[in-house]
Amino acid sequence: MTESEGSNESAVELATSNIRFGPGVTRELGYDLQDRRIQKVLLLTDPHLRDLQPVTTALASLDAADIRVTVFDGVKVEPTDQSFKDAIRMADQVEPDAFVAVGGGSVIDTAKAANLYSTYPADFLEYVNPPIGKGVPVPGPLKPLFAVPTTAGTGSETTGVAIFDLEHMHAKTGIADRGLKPTLGLLDPDNTRTLPPAVAASTGLDVLSHAVESFTAMDFRKRLAPARPKFRPAYQGANPISDLWALEALRMVRTYLPRAVKQPDDDEARGMMLLAASYAGIGFGNAGVHLPHGMSYPVSGMVREFRMPGYPTRHAMVPHGISVILNAPAVFRFTAPADPRRHLEAAAALGEDVEGVPPEDAGDTLADAIISFMRRLGTPSGLEELGYTVSDIPELVQGTLPQHRVTKLSPRAFSEQDLALMFRDALRHW
Numbered sequence: 214m215t216e217s218e219g220s221n222e223s224a225v226e227l228a229t230s231n232i233r234f235g236p237g238v239t240r241e242l243g244y245d246l247q248d249r250r251i252q253k254v255l256l257l258t259d260p261h262l263r264d265l266q267p268v269t270t271a272l273a274s275l276d277a278a279d280i281r282v283t284v285f286d287g288v289k290v291e292p293t294d295q296s297f298k299d300a301i302r303m304a305d306q307v308e309p310d311a312f313v314a315v316g317g318g319s320v321i322d323t324a325k326a327a328n329l330y331s332t333y334p335a336d337f338l339e340y341v342n343p344p345i346g347k348g349v350p351v352p353g354p355l356k357p358l359f360a361v362p363t364t365a366g367t368g369s370e371t372t373g374v375a376i377f378d379l380e381h382m383h384a385k386t387g388i389a390d391r392g393l394k395p396t397l398g399l400l401d402p403d404n405t406r407t408l409p410p411a412v413a414a415s416t417g418l419d420v421l422s423h424a425v426e427s428f429t430a431m432d433f434r435k436r437l438a439p440a441r442p443k444f445r446p447a448y449q450g451a452n453p454i455s456d457l458w459a460l461e462a463l464r465m466v467r468t469y470l471p472r473a474v475k476q477p478d479d480d481e482a483r484g485m486m487l488l489a490a491s492y493a494g495i496g497f498g499n500a501g502v503h504l505p506h507g508m509s510y511p512v513s514g515m516v517r518e519f520r521m522p523g524y525p526t527r528h529a530m531v532p533h534g535i536s537v538i539l540n541a542p543a544v545f546r547f548t549a550p551a552d553p554r555r556h557l558e559a560a561a562a563l564g565e566d567v568e569g570v571p572p573e574d575a576g577d578t579l580a581d582a583i584i585s586f587m588r589r590l591g592t593p594s595g596l597e598e599l600g601y602t603v604s605d606i607p608e609l610v611q612g613t614l615p616q617h618r619v620t621k622l623s624p625r626a627f628s629e630q631d632l633a634l635m636f637r638d639a640l641r642h643w
């Protein structure tokens with residue numbers, strides 16, 4: 214029995230990793246490990262990042278601190294159960310004292326899984342979110358994990374979430390438990406200098422959607438109270454703590470995202486986007502996301518031939534931020550009637566003039582604000598550009614239904630028919 218009998222929730226909890234922010238903080242990594250008496254680490258990254266500056270700087274710092282390092286550069290961008298298992302096998306072999314993840318969400322999430330399964334071995338679906346997996350809580354403390362994000366996007370350095378694609382089901386799912394949170398996130402603006410503009414745009418729009426979704430999610434007081442604190446879910450619903458982080462993240466996105474994408478040498482903009490990603494991560498890591506993310510999982514899981522121009526990957530895939538943002542305008546048009554004021558507040562934080570806008574126009578106002586960012590940043594114009602047509606909608610809807618963990622936080626109840634209409638609305642935005 215994980216919920217109390219009948220009474221509604223009245224408390225919220227803020228959980229996050231420690232965060233250090235500043236140019237050059239990657240060079241401090243070796244000291245952090247030395248001070249914790251760590252001697253042997255497994256450093257995870259992806260093949261493209263392997264020879265780039267964030268990894269070379271981290272390795273130099275570890276070397277200077279006399280730490281023994283094994284590098285695993287087999288992380289798959291948009292990881293799968295198979296690529297998680299490859300990393301877990303490596304962790305089993307190396308038996309490190311700690312993990313270091315240098316990369317985007319794909320790398321940090323893979324490191325969380327490697328840490329979990331090598332520390333508490335189990336059947337792969339044991340810890341995976343229900344209904345796909347069993348959702349067994351992380352049994353105890355994990356080894357230290359140091360996360361060095363190289364994208365300004367997922368906020369994975371602050372969250373207890375690890376997302377992957379379960380290949381045989383063509384569905385993205387994940388593991389969610391506060392115990393997975395990294396020990397320390399090192400936010401170093403120097404590490405995003407080599408980010409291709411297409412990745413900066415996609416990951417920045419993920420930040421935008423994290424913030425709007427957590428701000429508009431179902432109110433935390435609508436859930437049932439947990440029977441004991443440890444059963445309080447990580448995704449608690451919109452609440453006064455996460456609101457602060459979400460709104461501030463939106464204001465930062467408004468000012469700095471276009472600059473960070475268009476002028477990669479703008480150190481201030483890139484730094485502020487790294488912070489915005491963590492702020493939004495703290496917001497959604499404690500409130501949750503809802504339909505744009507729930508609907509994004511089949512959009513990326515069912516990919517056929519799509520390759521995002523400007524992405525440094527060869528395989529067919531829909532970048533996470535793109536799969537999310539393409540659903541967002543349609544979703545907020547649908548959810549706005551549940552709380553027009555919040556939808557307008559989010560639009561205002563993104564720079565829209567909402568003075569005098571009537572509540573019935575809140576959804577369109579927020580959708581227009583998001584579409585204007587998408588157009589400025591050069592995203593595809595809708596799901597159609599990824600290769601989806603009306604005939605794919607039933608499968609997209611079926612792929613969304615198992616994503617309870619996030620879709621149950623929608624502020625407005627929805628049916629399969631509503632989901633189908635939202636996917637239809639997302640086929641083309643301009």
Ligand SMILES: NC(=O)c1ccc[n+]([C@@H]2O[C@H](COP(=O)([O-])OP(=O)(O)OC[C@H]3O[C@@H](n4cnc5c(N)ncnc54)[C@H](O)[C@@H]3O)[C@@H](O)[C@H]2O)c1
Pocket residue numbers: 259261262265267290291292316317318319320322363364366367368369372373374375376377404405406407408409412416419524525526533534
């Ligand atoms: N754990 C969470 O809380 C959470 C939240 C949102 C998304 N995610 C997951 O994170 C993954 C996406 O992560 P992401 O959007 O950060 O991107 P990513 O890690 O998939 O990286 C995208 C691409 O950019 C390249 N790249 C990354 N940093 C670079 C740099 N500094 N210079 C040059 N190239 C660089 C990578 O090599 C890769 O090709 C998805 O699987 C998504 O589902 C996790």
